[in-house]
Amino acid sequence: MERTTCCIIGGGPAGMVLGLLLARSGVEVTVLEKHGDFLRDFRGDTVHPTTLRLLDELGLTERFAELPQRRIDQARLPLGADGTFVTLADFSTLRSEFNYIAMVPQWDFLDLLADSGKQEPTFTLRMNTEATSLIRERGRVRGVRYRQSDGTTGELRATITVACDGRGSAVRDIPELDLQDFPTPMDVQWFKIPRKPDDPEGAVGKISAGRFSILIDRGDYFQCASIIGKGTDARERSRPIEKFNDQLRDFVPWLSGRRELVRDWDEVKLLHVSLDRLRKWHVPGLLCLGDAAHAMSPVGGVGINLAVQDAVAAARHLADPLRENRLRRHHVAAVQRRRWPTTVLIQGLQRTIHRNVVRRALDGTIDFGEAAKIPLPLRLATALPLFKRVPAYLLAHGALREKPPRSALR
Numbered sequence: 001m002e003r004t005t006c007c008i009i010g011g012g013p014a015g016m017v018l019g020l021l022l023a024r025s026g027v028e029v030t031v032l033e034k035h036g037d038f039l040r041d042f043r044g045d046t047v048h049p050t051t052l053r054l055l056d057e058l059g060l061t062e063r064f065a066e067l068p069q070r071r072i073d074q075a076r077l078p079l080g081a082d083g084t085f086v087t088l089a090d091f092s093t094l095r096s097e098f099n100y101i102a103m104v105p106q107w108d109f110l111d112l113l114a115d116s117g118k119q120e121p122t123f124t125l126r127m128n129t130e131a132t133s134l135i136r137e138r139g140r141v142r143g144v145r146y147r148q149s150d151g152t153t154g155e156l157r158a159t160i161t162v163a164c165d166g167r168g169s170a171v172r173d174i175p176e177l178d179l180q181d182f183p184t185p186m187d188v189q190w191f192k193i194p195r196k197p198d199d200p201e202g203a204v205g206k207i208s209a210g211r212f213s214i215l216i217d218r219g220d221y222f223q224c225a226s227i228i229g230k231g232t233d234a235r236e237r238s239r240p241i242e243k244f245n246d247q248l249r250d251f252v253p254w255l256s257g258r259r260e261l262v263r264d265w266d267e268v269k270l271l272h273v274s275l276d277r278l279r280k281w282h283v284p285g286l287l288c289l290g291d292a293a294h295a296m297s298p299v300g301g302v303g304i305n306l307a308v309q310d311a312v313a314a315a316r317h318l319a320d321p322l323r324e325n326r327l328r329r330h331h332v333a334a335v336q337r338r339r340w341p342t343t344v345l346i347q348g349l350q351r352t353i354h355r356n357v358v359r360r361a362l363d364g365t366i367d368f369g370e371a372a373k374i375p376l377p378l379r380l381a382t383a384l385p386l387f388k389r390v391p392a393y394l395l396a397h398g399a400l401r402e403k404p405p406r407s408a409l410r
Contacts, residue, residue: 004030004124005322007143007158009131010165011038013106014290014307016113018162020058021315023123024408027322030156031117032146034130038107038114045103045223046072048305049091049396052098054312059410060116067108070219072101074202075395088205089392101396103218106304134161134171134286141285159327162314163288164307167274167295171288178279182351185359187233188271188298189226193261195219199254207357210364211251225298229362233270241265273297275350277343281336284329289314293336294343297350299358305398306346312402313338319405342399349394 006022008015011033019031047069055064075089091100117123128149135142135155143157163171172179195217205214212227228236236244245261255261262268277294281287290307297303314335321327360366 001157002154003143003157004028005159006030006318007032007131007156007161009144009161009163009169009171010292011035011110011114011125011127012164012166012290012307013044013110013113013304014311015162015164016110016117017054017308018164018289018311018315019123019125020113020117020120021312021404021408022319022322023117023120024058024410025315025319025323025405026122026407027319028122029117030124030126030158032129032131032144032156033125033127036128036149038110040107044301044304045106046301046304047102047104047109048302048398049094049096049098049101050305050398050401051308052102053096053401054308054404056098057404057409058116060112063112063116064102064104064109067104067112069102069104070217072103072203072217073099075205075391076200076202077205077207089395090389091392091396093389094392094396096396099396101301103216103223131165139284141283159285159322159325160318160332161286163286163292164290164311166291167276169288169292171286172278172292174283174286176280176283177288179276180279181274181276182347184273184275184297185230185354185362186227187230187273189228189233189236190269190271191224191226191262191267192218192221193224193248193255194258195222206251207361207366208251210362211247212358212361213251215252227358227362230273237265237268244268271298275347275354277347282329282332287314287332287335289335293339294347296347297354299350299353300346300395302346302395302398306343309342309398309400309402310335310339312404315408316403316405319407338402345399 005028008019008029008031011031015031019029022029055061073092074087076087114125117125129146131144132147133145135144141161143155144161145153145155147153163169201217203214203216214225215222241262241264248261249255274295275297278288281293289310291303296306317331317334318327321331357366
């Protein structure tokens with residue numbers, strides 16, 4: 001029989017941060033990751049100021065600085081018929097040493113956390129190991145059954161199991177957790193296109209003629225998100241890829257005349273957007289964090305930041321009770337109580353944006369190319385620069401910053 005103190009399902013940002021913090025606090029941790037490495041097509045490459053500060057507190061700033069990255073200082077939008085760029089969020093105005101968002105390949109970020117965890121004697125990362133089901137005995141989760149890539153199966157018993165394996169987590173089917181789903185009007189097509197040195201910098205969005213796109217400066221290319229109506233991806237893909245490129249050139253002026261954009265539809269990845277949350281994040285012996293507890297919309301790009309902050313809060317509440325073998329249910333419940341208001345607030349804002357911006361942008365009733373169709377709040381925000389600090393703060397920090405356990409700091 002294999003045993004650990006904390007079994008973490010999923011080696012994403014939440015799982016790796018939680019594993020590192022608990023291991024540094026002297027808790028025996030085993031992270032199960034079903035893939036053999038982190039080299040996958042991640043879409044969330046944003047590292048927010050709160051995470052940058054966490055890395056600094058953990059003594060990892062110098063190693064993080066060695067990773068390939070691009071800093072985002074501003075989010076901008078072309079407004080009016082002349083397409084003049086207006087800054088919606090200026091992160092450089094934030095009173096913080098980390099007044100920017102770092103765009104870092106997520107596999108590099110996860111490798112950094114894994115390497116740091118391996119320096120701790122109580123940290124174990126098991127790649128190619130998929131949790132297939134929970135071990136439930138006498139009304140309590142006692143660990144997981146797993147399967148390795150070579151077909152080997154086994155059981156890992158644990159004092160507590162933490163699900164950090166995203167919105168597809170099987171544990172979300174537990175009836176007691178009560179999944180609450182909110183309708184969304186959109187899906188997202190992700191792709192890359194080449195960027196020239198004189199192209200706009202930072203994060204650039206555009207809403208016009210019933211289309212909605214965001215281009216993120218990654219140095220020599222743009223990471224692009226094309227917002228499409230829910231369930232319309234199949235219809236989009238029925239067209240030749242060159243029609244897709246022609247539409248890009250017409251929509252984004254600085255791409256006009258460029259021949260090589262997207263080569264085929266295989267380069268366009270679809271994200272099925274969902275927005276939901278568990279009413280209850282825990283049952284005896286089990287806790288859900290990140291997307292496993294609350295799937296976020298890509299609006300604002302805050303999903304990873306919230307998942308990391310979930311992990312930090314969980315480590316602070318659970319580290320001492322786990323190390324001292326006195327974990328009780330109220331310690332686990334305290335994690336949800338701490339993170340629930342922030343989750344509800346951010347998802348409420350995302351639902352408002354879905355309803356009043358995204359849906360109207362897709363049906364053409366908002367057009368930032370026509371002054372008359374630009375929403376009044378946005379016109380006021382661009383006229384009053386002080387308001388630019390509000391979206392910058394929310395995007396950079398979220399509603400609440402969590403502090404890691406003192407025992408994990410370096």
